[in-house]
Amino acid sequence: MIKAILTDIEGTVSSISFVKDVLFPYSKEKMANFVRKNQDNPEVQKVLEEVRKIEGENLTDEEVVEVLKRWIDEDRKIAPLKDIQGLIWKEGFETGELKAPLYEDAYRKLKEWKEKYPIYVYSSGSVQAQKLFFSHTNYGNILDWFSGHFDTKIGNKKESESYRKIAKEIGLNPEEILFLSDNPDEIIASTSAKMKAIRIVRPNDAKYIKNFPYKQIKNFDEIVEV
Numbered sequence: 360m361i362k363a364i365l366t367d368i369e370g371t372v373s374s375i376s377f378v379k380d381v382l383f384p385y386s387k388e389k390m391a392n393f394v395r396k397n398q399d400n401p402e403v404q405k406v407l408e409e410v411r412k413i414e415g416e417n418l419t420d421e422e423v424v425e426v427l428k429r430w431i432d433e434d435r436k437i438a439p440l441k442d443i444q445g446l447i448w449k450e451g452f453e454t455g456e457l458k459a460p461l462y463e464d465a466y467r468k469l470k471e472w473k474e475k476y477p478i479y480v481y482s483s484g485s486v487q488a489q490k491l492f493f494s495h496t497n498y499g500n501i502l503d504w505f506s507g508h509f510d511t512k513i514g515n516k517k518e519s520e521s522y523r524k525i526a527k528e529i530g531l532n533p534e535e536i537l538f539l540s541d542n543p544d545e546i547i548a549s550t551s552a553k554m555k556a557i558r559i560v561r562p563n564d565a566k567y568i569k570n571f572p573y574k575q576i577k578n579f580d581e582i583v584e585v
């Protein structure tokens with residue numbers, strides 16, 4: 360019997376393209392202004408310092424901004440870039456310029472489930488980013504629908520050990536947890552840890568896999584009972 364829900368974000372409750380087509384261009388567009396406006400913010404100063412350590416101590420602020428924008432284009436997973444993007448997005452969400460787009464069916468189902476089950480989130484986005492996301496959705500602030508958040512600090516999403524650890528943290532047996540994700544490797548890892556799992560296949564984000572041994576659905580409406 361299912362006693363808790365564990366859900367992924369990107370490709371599951373929200374589109375993958377939001378990050379690629381909205382968040383990344385937004386951080387690039389705002390970068391120069393944001394750095395100028397927040398020169399005195401110690402967090403921003405730290406980012407500028409780290410960039411200089413990597414790309415050259417003599418860079419002007421303008422040149423550092425150009426480096427950061429280039430890293431966005433190159434999709435670099437590098438700490439100072441992640442940090443400054445986090446700050447820019449935080450401001451964007453807080454001013455209402457950015458809204459996290461939830462799929463409507465996901466919103467409705469989560470709303471129904473929160474009355475019956477504790478719901479947890481497991482995403483490669485940091486716990487801090489997850490909280491920002493659910494506090495500023497196109498349906499308002501739904502952060503309090505969730506009982507807890509996990510990110511890659513608990514482990515890689517494609518390793519079954521991570522799901523065992525999550526079950527332990529939640530305080531349930533893995534088989535009492537239903538995991539939802541668009542990623543086939545994550546579905547396999549979670550079921551290897553004995554969780555129940557359903558793969559969400561959003562038409563814009565993913566494709567059905569033939570002979571995939573686990574349930575695949577195109578939206579949350581297809582889950583009538585868990």
Ligand SMILES: [Mg+2]
Binds near residue numbers: 370540541
């Ligand atoms: Mg995903």
